Amino acid sequence: MAQQTRTIETDCLEQWTKQYRGESSKGKCAAYIPALKEADPTQLGICVMGPDGQISRAGNYDAPFTLQSISKVISFLAACTHHGIANVLEQVDVEPTGDAFDSMVRLEMHKPGRPFNPMINAGAITVSSLLQGNGVQEKFLSFQDMVERMTGRKHQINEEVYRSEWQTANRNRSLAYYLAATGFLACPVEDALDVYIQQCSLEVTAEDIAKIGLILAHDGYDPIRKEQLFGKELARVTKALMVTCGMYNASGNFAAFVGVPAKSGVSGGIMAAVPPRGRSRELPFAGGCGIGVYGPAIDQYGNSVAGVALLKHMASAWDLTIY
């Protein structure tokens, strides 16, 4: 992978990371998964990767964290690659909810109980059940392979986070049992949950998710390794889901004030995909980029407080919006 050279972009990121680190005091590390509470809430890091391999990074860009809900994007890509988009969308819809990511209220209100989208927990558990393979191990492997094809390196589960979530996953367990009752799980309940919790516990850095964002920004094409990893149509459906549902019930605010497809996770990661901006070659990363942010103090919606503040500033300064 290309090395970082000192650039104006890097100087900006360093300055903004310092400026927004304090915002973390407005949030808290997720506590409902006890192991996530152990993170240092004041951390803030960012990595931006361009199509020529150019990297700019600042702050705690090398801190490892678990994918959590960012994994939902990758499991969706993996399931659709295996079954085809239309078949997956028979089991999960593409509509935003306006509810919390772990809400169950709409599952029973709208018959026959097809989860609203793959970016909320209910939809993601359905998608995990659809991953290729028989049994937990094979399904998880097909997810892990997809991650590794994109980041170009091997990733491990953070066992402590995995165990912590497995032991406390009562809400997800109830969602999964409900999905089984309504026929929206393609494998046994505890298997689907196990795959889902394993994928959430995969450990990455901001650079890894920046790389995945870069590939999405280029419609499934890896511009660094020069390889099409999945189809354009799948990339577009996925980005539309990220725009409408990726930041949960704060997706509208994020679309208005950042304006790029993104996905957050409760460990404090945010992955964003910035497509090439034809309007000016002078803009930083005009050829598109992937962005990975890490800041573990999250807000009431489950999004990194300092991370969102940093992205809002950056989007305005570098004219990132797709709108």
Ligand SMILES: NC(=O)CC[C@H](N)C(=O)O
């Ligand atoms: N928003 C998230 O990142 C949620 C992921 C977490 N593993 C959960 O299911 O609760």
